[in-house]
Amino acid sequence: MSAAPVSARSTPWLAVALLAIVALCLRLSALDSGLPQRPDPDSIVFHDQVEHLERNDPHPERDLTFGFYPLLVARITALVFEPAPTTPPARDLDLHLARASSAHLHLRIVVAVLSVLAVPGTFLLARRFLSSLGALVAAMCMATSTLNLWFAVQARPHAVSSALALLAVLAALNLRRRRDWVAWAWTGLAFGLAIGSLESGVLVLGSFAAALLLREAPTTNSKPAGVLGAALAVGLVALCVFAFYPFLFAASEGRDAARIAFDGNELDLFGHVIYLRQFDGRGFATIAAALRDYDPWLALLGLVGGLLALARLRVRVEGRPWKDLVVVLAFVVPYLLVFGAYQRTYQRFVLPLLPFVVLLAAYAVERAVAAVRERRFAPALALALVAPQIALAVGVNAARRAPDTVTRASTWIAEHLEPGADRILWMPTFDLRLPYSLAAQRESGESFDTPKRPWFRYQLGLAIDERPTPTWNVVALPLATDEQRAHAERDPAGYLRELHADYAVIEVYEAGRPPPALRAVRLGLLSIADRVQRFSPEVHDSEDALPLVGQDDEFPRTHVWAWRAARARCLGPVIEIWKLRDGARAR
16 A cells, blocks of 8 residues: 555656756767867866876975866866876777877766756755656756756866755755754755865855754754754865865965965955956846857746746745745855856856756746646646757757767868878867877977877877877967967968968867957968868858857857757867968978
């Protein structure tokens, strides 16, 4: 007789587990996309942190990147994964590329796995306000959110931070009703991990304050246990601060990870500079645009759900747990105000707000389902309303799984040009997936031997007999100095002639994208070379030169991002290959 109720209670959790698995598969699929030719910008920060931890350096705080983000992701990566072996593989190019990618891939794996915590977290949050079906819809929306999916596959802390901030809000909701040891321990650990993933996690403190003020009346005199429980929570937070912010306890020697400085306008926190004069309210437009462009369907449903919720609140509360709502808003409102006010807010900063937008979207679906008289059609209707979001996520995932534009360009070069014979200029905004000749690497210069260029650096570290073959004369365009950039801008054709190349492989810089020197290179090629190939992420290349890459968009877009990404052939920048005319490439 008891089997049926148990089964009924477990069914939603089985569905949540399935949704979490789906979310994990979407994130782990093609996780090496873009590696090693174009690592994520923040991946360099984590890479340096992991190296410091693995080497057990005595003063890692003297490296500015060591404190740019707290160390949670770096510590987990260093704990879970072994450093790359020193013995190189055979001369197989794919094995070498995988070896060069491994450090950045490990970071992506950690971020992707931790980001999935947002799926059960969203279900737990929604279950306090919605029906079981509504809570499952919320979890499904989070699993397929294109905004979350896009940043959860990058070695950046923001998707992890959003998941852990959500768990911290849930801990605060639990603390409001309970005061046992488990509740206090969860509180301390959740808050500690939230701030250990990103500095903005400290804003969760508002939810804990609201939980303490609106706590349920205790049934017994538990003051001693409460004091000890609070001490346990504080101790866990302190432990997390010590583990993930060790640079706080080191002496600064200037511009390093231990530096905290304020000059009246700029607040320098471990290398993160906050410009106080830029709190002018422009971030609200960025937040709205990010939701519109990265998650348009969820944003629309969330807007409808928000209007419906406001309309019903005007009439009555309907028994909704208003105290829980206050606890939630104690995090959401301060976070929205801080990042909405700041001019330099980026799309990825919206991630911690996403579970609460999803909650409103699920509420809109719940109200639509409630209007249907035939209850048997309720799950089908809910699924139909979420189907556009699922389609966007599947489309974005398909684009990620396809070979990116740099891979396609590298393949074309390997199939059509002569290794060791053709001299190929290469715009150093990416790396080609080809073995570079040692002479060409030396000509490019030692400045490219950095963690930002894992493929270039990896090849330099190989002995002659270990390098993959055949090799290509791929030489970086010399644009490192002001004089070189000025020459390229002033006389791009003459600048290119002096380099005596046969081919040039460039990323297209149009639509006003800086720097101007990179735009000028293409102008020079138009006059002295013929374009032989163009590789665009678009299925129908309309000469729109906007890249589709992991960085935030800081240039004008002609399409809603999610729609463009879901229809794309692949990811990557727009790459062109030009053949210089005989007179231009004469030695």
